[in-house]
Amino acid sequence: MITVLLVDDEPxxxxxxxxxxxxxxxxRAITCSSASDALKLLTERQFDAIVSDYEMPEINGIEFLQRFRQAGGKTPFCIFTGRGREHVAIDALxxxxxxxxxxxxxxxxxxAELRNMVWQSVKRWQAELALLESEEKYRFLADYSLNGVMIQDFTGTILSANRMATEMVGFDDPAAMIGRNTFEFIAPESQGQVIDDLSNVLAGKSRYEARYRLQTCTGKKRWVKSIGTMIEYRGKPANIVSLQDITAEENYKEAGVHYEEQFTxxxxxxxxxxxxxxxxxxxQVLIETGNRAATELLGxxxxxxxxxxxxxxxHTSLDFQNLGDEDQANGVxxxxxxxxxxxxxxxxxxxVLEKKPATMLVLQKTGSKFPSFSAKGKDLHYQAMMDSILAGVMLIDAKDHRIVDINAAxxxxxxxxxxxxxxxxxxDAICPAERGRCPITDLKMIMDRSERVLITADGTRCSILKSVSPFWIQGHQYLLxxxxxxxxxxKAEHAINQANKKLNILSSVTRHDILNQLTVLRGYLTLTEDAAEDAGISETTGPYLRQIEKVARTIRLQIEFTRDYQDIGIQAPGWHRIGLILDYVTSRLDSGKVVVENTIGGLEIYADPLITEVFYNLLDNALRHARLLTRITVSCRDVPEGLIISVSDDGNGIPLKEKEKIFERGFGKNTGYGLFIIxxxxxITGITIQETGTFGEGAQFDLxxxxxxxxxVDHKDEGHTIQPDQSDIPGTPYRSERRETEPRSERSSPEGK
Incomplete structure (x- = not known):
């Protein structure tokens, strides 16, 4: 008989x-309606397994699991939830x-699967417990023995010692150690620490790690690293100690002290x-000290x-955190x-000084100067133009990042x-970037109408739309x-996002509650079917029960549709590489012997982040519904209105009377929502879709x-044929036969409209 603790807020x-x-x-199952009650119950009694829901008020299933594990709980734990997102499963495991x-x-x-999981986890845990119990006395030696091993009682009397421990204190025969007291071999300056460590272990501390100074039977001093814990030895509590000779390490440290004195x-x-x-x-880089010559130079x-x-x-551009071993020179x-x-x-x-990293700067005066702009050299027309611009404008020296000029705005x-x-x-004044990590000069980023942060005089972080153009004057680089x-x-976007987030949370909670009740309904339907069969009335009640089950499944599909639909438009649109999306989608689908051909080259489109789901549904529909399918082709072509991306196949196609119906909610053989959501x-970004294929020759969706x-954009990785089931690279579902695609010039982006 095993006892299982069930935790769920749905009675x-x-x-x-x-x-x-x-x-x-x-x-035998014991129930709890909250994680907090379950945690309390687990301190009072033992269970063989725990089964918990994920979404619960106050403490969810993952937090319950984490608290239980942090408290030392080892009982097998199963998350049983209606939340089917991948990240929940990953977090749980x-x-x-x-x-x-x-x-x-x-x-x-x-x-039935849940019962099987419970039994599997319980049997595995019972096997692990038996193994732990049989190895308890020997596990410490395997895990922590560095060199010498010794067992002593809590008065310090040595009960057992291996040869390495014996040699550390100057004896030849381990038998000569038995019955002696440990404190005979502990230097006076370390005896107080040994007493404290033994007392802590006796009081219940699991283990200790310390450095002691030993004295051998000949009076020679040694340093040892000691790791100790309590065990039961011959029916009595004892302390087992693992010893490592670290005398050479300590001598090296003492030599380092002499080196630092000489360096000073x-x-x-x-x-x-x-x-x-x-x-x-x-x-922040702080000066620790300067020599006499430095004080004279700086005053x-x-x-x-x-x-x-x-x-x-x-003022220097050095990255003090990543200097490396080589000396670095820089004009300052x-x-x-x-x-x-x-x-x-x-x-x-x-x-390295006093065991901590540091930097020594040696300064040598030079006669060179850095190029600069003088106020006298400014043209009045130039100044008037700068101050009339409503946008903020700054001129920055690219070498030392100093502000050379700035307009009134x-x-x-x-x-x-x-x-x-x-x-x-x-x-130092306005930019939050760390020194040595300038987006333009260090990270080589292109900044064109990019959202960045400006720090004002009072420390406020303002959002700005920023462009930076590098240019040269008399051989010196500047940034405009x-x-x-x-x-x-x-702020307005943030407020809208927060409102949407709250609405989504409300929808998620409501949907979770409804799906839980549907699970209960379908469970009781199953029990009713079994009871009707046992009573011999299944022929009468069966049709009604099956109809109820069908309605329950339909309700579930409709509820799950609201989960998919609520994500549309939540994230801001952006540029997406179609070639990478197709590679990712194809890797997720079981395409069998169907060839997926991508001929679009380095195409990027401006779309909602859910564009990946668009191509997933289009390819999945072809693989799922097209008969005699051998090839899916993704191509593009210019038209006067813009560009058409075609996803075509050589299957049976779609009848003329269904070409518009397939985009209606509820139409289809699967869930009926895929193309409607697409x-x-x-x-959202003005892209339209229609089906233009010929029935009997294949389907074609034109975007x-x-x-x-x-x-x-010239992405050399795009433009290839994907051949499923021909992988010659471990971990990849296909190999790519690359085909060169000529890049075309970039057209205007939506930001410029």
């Missing part, structure tokens, strides 16, 4: 699950679930100016330099205490006078940045992409 479903499980006379089963199938088969003396007497820096909170005392942010005196500008500027060459060395958005911004680094404030638009997904909603 009817809880009772039904209990009824089905207890049809097995070897199963990653959190320690033994099984995951979705509700909603045929009740008899579904509950050399640093202070170095003729070149030197600074030691470390990375502090918020990845600060050593005390003033300590903990000063480096950027106050030195030094700001002295008296306000004067010094041009210098900075050489950065990665070092940009200064107003930032909230700082233009003259105060000129000369400052954009990453222009941007407009879109904060109000972003039309609405495409309509008309309007001007500005498509473009061709």
């Amino acid at each position: 009817n479903l809880l009772d039904l699950t209990q009824l089905f499980l207890e049809q097995d006379p070897e199963i 990653n959190s320690g679930a033994d099984f995951y089963l979705q509700k909603g199938g045929d009740p008899k088969a579904q509950f 003396r050399l640093f202070s007497t170095q003729n070149d100016p030197c600074l030691i820096t470390r990375i502090g909170e918020g990845d 600060y005392t050593e005390e003033e330099l300590q903990q000063m942010p480096l950027h106050q005196i030195l 500008i030094l700001h002295r205490k008296d306000g004067n500027i010094v041009h210098a060459l900075s050489i950065a060395h990665s070092i 940009a200064a107003w958005m930032i909230g700082t006078p233009a003259e105060e911004l000129i000369g400052s680094r954009c990453q 940045e222009s941007f407009v404030d879109i904060t109000d638009r972003v 039309r609405d997904i495409l309509d 008309l992409i309007p001007e500005g909603a498509f473009r061709f």
Whole structure:
């Protein structure tokens, strides 16, 4: 007899699950209506298995599982839920679930599978318990033995020792250790720690790890790493210890201390100016100290330099977190205490001081200067033009990211006078990007009407639409940045998204409740059918019960349709590579010997993110319904209205009278909703669809992409024939026979309309 804990907030479903499980006379089911009650019950009694729903108030099934596992619970756990999303199953298994089963199938088969899962998990757990019990006394040696192994009682008397432990303390024969006290071999400075560790283990601590100093029988000192835990030895509690000799490691550390003392003396007497820096909170680089030459060059005392942010005196593009082992030289500008500027060459060395990484900067004065714009050189017409532009405009030095010029609109958005911004680094003043990770100069991104963030003088993060154009003046590179404030638009979009999210949550909860009740209804129908058969009246009641079952299935399909339909239009449209979508879709479908041919090249279209489901449904419909099908072809062609993408096959085709009906809700042999949803997904960005094939020759769905909603990019991976069942690469369902496709020029994008 095994005992199973059932947890579900639906009383009817809880009772039904209990009824089905207890049809097995070897199963007894105990029910709980909430995870919190179940957690409390689990502290009071043991169960052989737990079966829990996912969607429950306060604590859902995954959180219940995680809390139970974190508390040390090992009992087999099954998530039994109506939520069929893939990520729920992944979360459940990653959190320690033994099984995951979705509700909603045929009740008899579904509950039989649940019983089977329960028995499998219980038998496996019982086998693991038996193995753990048999290995308990020996498992510690296998897991933690480093070199020496010793067993002692809690007075310190040695009960057993292996040869390596014996040699560590200077004896030759392990038998000579038995009966001696451990403290004979512990140096006085470590004895207090040993007493504390033994006391903690005796008080219930599972294990400890520590470093002790031993003294051998000849008086020689050794350092050891010790790992200990409590066991039962010959019917009494004892402490088993694994020992590793780390004397060489400790001697190396002591040598490192001497090295650092020598380095400090050399640093202070170095003729070149030197600074030691470390990375502090918020990845800010702080000066730890400077030598005498550095204080003379910068005009600060050593005390003033300590903990000063480096950027106050030195501007550099070095990435201090990723310097590597090689020294790096960089031109820098030094700001002295008296306000004067010094041009210098900075050489950065990665070092380790006091067991922590640091950077030493060696500074060498130079006579070179960096190109700059002077206020005197500005043309009055140029200045008038800059200040008349309503968008913010800035000129940035691409090398050191300093603001060279800025117009009135940009200064107003930032909230700082233009003259105060000129000369400052954009990453220190207005840009949230980390140093060394500039999207343009470091990450090589193209920024054209991209949504970014601008930090104002009071720290507010404003949403902006930004474009950046690099250009050169007298051999020096600059960045021309222009941007407009879109904060109000972003806030409005966020408010709409939040409202949609709340509506979707409400719909999901309602749908979950209805589907649970349908599961209960179908379960009781199954029990009624069995009872009618046992009573000999199934011929009379059978037709009525089957009709009720048919209606229940129809209701379920209609409810599931609302789940698919609610996702349409939630995410913003974007550009999608059709070749990659087709590869992904084909990998998900069982196409058998049907060849899927893609001849569209590097085509991208502007569409709702659910465009993947559009192509999935079109290919799935062909594979599911077309008779004598051997090939599906995806192609495109220009038309005066834009571009047509055709998905055609060589199957039997669609009769003329059904060509428009197939897009109506409820029409079809499967769920009846696929093409109806497809039309609405495409309509979001103005794409239309119609069936243009010839009955008897094959079906053809034409998607008309309007001007500005498509473009061709040179993606060499697109434009190939997919041959299912010919994979020669492990893990891939097909191989690609590449065909070169000529890229075409990009047309205008929707953002430009």
